[in-house]
Amino acid sequence: MQAAKPILYSYFRSSCSWRVRIALVLKGINYETVPIDLIKDGGQQFSEEFRALNPMMQVPTLKIDGLILGQSLAIIEYLEETRPTPRLLPQDPKKRASVRMISDLIAGGIQPLQNLSVLKQVGEQNQLPWAQKVISSGFKALEQILQSTAGKYCVGDEVSMADLCLVPQVANAERYKVDLSPYPTINRINKTLLALEAFQVTHPCRQPDTPAELRA
């Protein structure tokens, strides 16, 4: 174990960064935040300095145990394997598969299609309908899947990596004015999770880099 605290490169409003923040807090890992502003200066993720750290030029990036890791789910799985309690994945392989399937649906199937760099490419007037279409389409599938997997949370009654993906994606949905009434299960689980401390302290409105006008 390195003596220094882990460092999380994060943007307050990045849903991918929020997933990792929740994992770190749930596992009781004290970490330092280095904010990376994705908009200012043409996007600080493109600086030579950050690019040398993470060639993917994305947040979240986590410096931990002498390692520099990108990709939120790879980071969370690493935290799970090295700090196993409390668990973020169930013990049963079939339930673990459901957790990963839901996480991948969100982290691979929805978020990348509506992230900043894709929205830049579709052009300003197309951005809102594009984001809404992508999120609605993904949430429609997710709502169906949750009928078989969900208990109190996405998979059964324990908070898992899937829940860490759900809440930030719902925040994105709200930001793009997606009507959530067709997705009552997503809505219910989101509300239940937002009541938990780990989801509150890591919220975009309470980050070191949250702009004053958006601060809680």
Next chain:
Amino acid sequence: MMESSKPILYSYFRSSCSWRVRIALVLKGINYETVPIDLIKDGGQQFSEEFRALNPMMQVPTLKIDGLILGQSLAIIEYLEETRPTPRLLPQDPKKRASVRMISDLIAGGIQPLQNLSVLKQVGEQNQLPWAQKVISSGFKALEQILQSTAGKYCVGDEVSMADLCLVPQVANAERYKVDLSPYPTINRINKTLLALEAFQVTHPCRQPDTPAELRA
């Protein structure tokens, strides 16, 4: 408990995500049945009521195994790894496992979804080629850099891993969209090395039950 029937893989010959899972099944010596889902014919067979009832994500690959119906290629592969652990597709060391997952996610989350069929449909026919090329080049540029620290014979060290299962099909997509691979010598080298392995050959899009005659090897 193991089901007595063979696992069923819903697959499209040219789907890079399906190819990843085919390789995993073959590497692990799992006999499976293929049910082809044509993503183009009939407006896309993945949108049929029947398939949608099976997998609400309406995507391939979908795997029916052990009484389970699973979507998302990496979730499928991790399930196979946990239930049929040999030969391994993820190293033992957590730091190396993290590298494998990071590379897999870069491809499966960061490149492929941005150039899949449904997104290309939305960008419009004249924009499709430049869009796909841009997305793949951008991702491969980052991947080439990352491989400088992780690669040995393969993406992570000298053992075939889930990252390699993602790499080869993505390179095939790159070639299909005429992306120049010369800026990515490490990706190129690893791809060639992997394509020489039997599991990558028998699962190749040109050798599938649903490969059209004109594309068959």
